[in-house]
Amino acid sequence: MSQFLEISGLCAQIDADGQEKQILRGVDLSIPPGEVHVIMGPNGSGKSTLSYVLAGREDYEVTAGTATFHGQDLLAMEPEERAAAGLFLAFQSPIELPGVNNANFLRTAVNAVRRARGQEELDAVAFLKMAREAAKALSMAPDMLKRNVNVGFSGGEKKRNEVLQMTLLQPTFAILDETDSGLDVDALRIVAEGVNRLRAPTFSALVITHHQKLLDYLVPDRIHVMARGRIILSGGPELARQIDQEGYTKFLAEVA
Amino acid sequence: MPAVTQTREAVEKLGQSTYKWGFETDIEMDMAPKGLNEDIIRLISSRKEEPEWMLEWRLAAYKTWQAMQEPKWAKVAYPPIDYQDAHYYAAPRKKPGPKSLDEVDPELLRTYEKLGIPLHEQALLAGVEVPEGERMPVAVDAVFDSVSVATTFRKTLEEAGVIFCPISEAVKEHPDLVRKYLGTVVPAGDNFFSALNSAVFTDGSFVYVPKGVRCPMELSTYFRINARNTGQFERTLIVVEEGASVSYLEGCTAPMRDENQLHAAVVELVAMDDASIKYSTVQNWYPGDENGRGGIYNFVTKRGACRGARSKISWTQVETGSAITWKYPSCILQGEGSVGEFYSVAVTNNHQQADTGTKMIHLGRNTRSTIIAKTISAGRSDSTYRGLVRVQPKASGARNFTQCDSLLIGDQCGAHTVPYIESRNMNARIEHEATTSKISEDQLFYCRQRGLSEEDAVGLIVNGFCRDVLKELPMEFAVEAQKLLQISLEGSVG
């Protein structure tokens, strides 16, 4: 079955000070188009690692398994090719780029992706108009576009900036790695609305979170629980509420 | 550390690009035989129809040079230079000084096209008037090897009373001015290379801005080193009188070649009371190939004298080219309350070596200086920032702020910061900050995840690193410089 996103038996390790450290130990996951899936799981279980591997970070070595996106071998693509193909990762810890103007960065990114997708590039005026509207919809202060990428941004501002980038890059598949952590209640709603605006039959998302709150706004289709580098359990939205109340211990014990 | 390995691998993977501006213009040459002696100097002087005093000055400099040793203190290494194995004079055979573009050799115009001289500057070269209220026009004095072959906007400048011409012409037409200032900031015997330059300098620019005049346009010179084995000895003198100001742009690229070429320029700036000089350079001479073969040796002496009270001299440089760079644009802050600034970006890649920096000599009271130096090293290159801040006993209230930042790309390059601080006045305040960083894997991955290629990502990060300097450049140059930074790191960067 060739689905939208198809991950099968994915294993990945990292070279940590000369020692190979296995992190992903056979991840199976498939996400159909138009759906929002959630991954929950204890700290250190490999959620961010999975998002990095899907986005193409080279530090992680894939030792087994496959990942296809629209039937294409995702793992064979460069990170920028994956971005052009429609994959977006909102980082758990967004990176600072000193001296790089945020608007300039965003425009360079948007035009790189547009070029790769065979679309016309945007000139500075058209882009700025679009970016300002998108920033406003996320209740971001206008000067955020003029500042250096993530430099001196508060935790919440960084997360909003990730969502701004997502809005402008118009991905078909977005991974949001704990985009909700560090957000105040209002910001949480604004960010969720940002994601909801992208929802379409051709858009899917993988949302990594520790909290039920975001899911109240997002209304996910499926919940997956990750532990020790594997998806150990999947279920409907009620699973998230159960975890929120009871914690992971019970589920971990069940599979152990 | 995995991150380091990653970067290095990425660097190697990207492979090597070729120098984008490596081409040679085929124009008939008038060339002196190889070698350096009094006869050659007499030949240069007579070819240029110089007055007797100029020849005497050259010959005296030559005597001084003969008694000097090539300096060895810089952190650069190169095989010994055979000063007898070069031509010291080469000129396009066409008559110099065409008055319109039609008279300029079409080969030369094509060269400029390939160099990517901005369109509006080509238009200016072509004599197209810029409508009122638009950006400040740029006057281009094109130095093609040894003789200036095209000079534009002379009239507008003349009307303002500004003299902007080849120095060889100034020697004949404004001998009093030239004699008064030439060698007063950089004496012939200042150093080995300045002595050599003084003996054999071929051409360069002369700028004179009279009292109270704001130069109505930015003055720009594009230098090309074009003839095989011709050392180029540029000589530039800029004098700005009381209350006057000028912005001077110097930019250069050179054709690809194998033999190392010596370039030893001397630039002298003089600023009187309340005068200001902004001198911007984008230097992109051939750096040699990825194995360190070929490339320009760039041994430059640039110095400005803030003679008047509240005068200001500002050096901004973006140095991406040359196999070896030895260059310390300096300010002598003599006038009370005078200001010296040095903003520098130096990029080295492959086997390039750069030893560059500045000297701020505080002589007068309440003099101020600012140094912002950004060094980027990639490949197996080596870069040294060498800066001297000296405060003399009379310079009460002198202030200096120095910021030196190094960015390393890969783990086979080197960056060194050598600050010399000499304060002989208790009231002086000197601050020095230095940082060294690497382009992180996180930053690269973040950019690539957003769709940028690895090279674009590096370009963006490097430009961000250099922002404080690039913003000092005039608009025309800033855009060019950004492109240059990215191009010069291509093929060696991850």
Ligand SMILES: Nc1ncnc2c1ncn2[C@@H]1O[C@H](COP(=O)(O)OP(=O)(O)OP(=O)(O)O)[C@@H](O)[C@H]1O
């Ligand atoms: N570069 C690395 N070097 C060494 N260990 C790493 C590296 N990256 C990840 N790990 C380890 O892999 C494991 C999984 O990390 P990961 O960040 O994927 O967890 P996570 O599920 O996202 O956790 P959290 O909920 O805290 O964000 C952790 O034990 C982590 O320490």
Ligand SMILES: [Mg+2]
């Ligand atoms: Mg995580």
